[in-house]
Amino acid sequence: MEFKEIVMSRYAVKKFDGRKLPASKLNELMELIRFAPTSFNLQPYKVKVVSDQKTKDLLQKASWDQQQIGTSSHVLVFCADTNIAALIDKLEGALLKSGASEESIKGYVQMMRDFEKSMDQAQKLAWAQKQAYLALGNALNGSKALGFDSCPMEGFDPKEYSKILKLPGNLVPTVVCPVGYAADKPRPKIRFEAEYLFF
């Protein structure tokens, strides 16, 4: 499917039909998310994948009872990771393991550490959340590319989500993306005119 067709046919599904995605499809989607663009290659987020009905029902209650959650195949909960320092260590380790010399990555690692030190806790969260939205974009377009559907959702209670999913303090539920097969139909896309949006 051409990217333009993906962009134009993707929509925010309000109800799924409950069918389960094949494991192979879900794995393909995860690869598309994993290789999303990400600043410094740092991927300051993790994605909780929920498939059991009981947990989905709890999440739905913490999401204004929106049925996209309960009727989906899987719910992806994009969690910003505010422990940026640990991610820098992890990335440095991965680079060294991949064969890079300490000398060759020194400047890059220092740049990341300086960036991390320049942010307070709120700024770290805001930055990580923006990165999570880039990954979300690949989840939304990727679902359509792979032949199924999705819905980006901001209407949920992050604190309730943290409790239900027993998340550690550094992982902040940021945006939710149920995926599966649509049981509704798209409405025409409403967008501002190009002459307004671009200037």
Add this chain to the structure above:
Amino acid sequence: MEFKEIVMSRYAVKKFDGRKLPASKLNELMELIRFAPTSFNLQPYKVKVVSDQKTKDLLQKASWDQQQIGTSSHVLVFCADTNIAALIDKLEGALLKSGASEESIKGYVQMMRDFEKSMDQAQKLAWAQKQAYLALGNALNGSKALGFDSCPMEGFDPKEYSKILKLPGNLVPTVVCPVGYAADKPRPKIRFEAEYLFF
């Protein structure tokens, strides 16, 4: 091009070859950005399109002198729009103009107004910026889909950008995306393992 190929071959270009994109290609890219997923259909951002060399050179100086800017064909400056209330009015007008009845959109419009009122200025900016990143995602994948290249950039001085581009106070430069034809080669993508990223 399949979406997977787009995702795997796209990379952050460090130097472009200076060639200009045909206007038709740029227009196609703008349509892919315009139809990016966006919360409430509100598109709380505008995109400044810069093609003249003099302005690009000024922007490069305000971007740690990174040559992606000056060597690109066009620079897209994604600006978050913090005047959410005005956007809600604009969207309401567009919906009525498209034939929707006032009654049918009343609940939707009220939901947006309540959402807008629930946020302080910093929260409005943070929300609009996250939405801008969804649009950025389509710019990055869209460029590759259309046969050219791009680079997402956070390393720039938003205040300097505001001055150079004479932006009104409600438009906050959030992320920059030069586009054009690459004059460098991609390096292997480094990403955390799936077993870590998904849990």
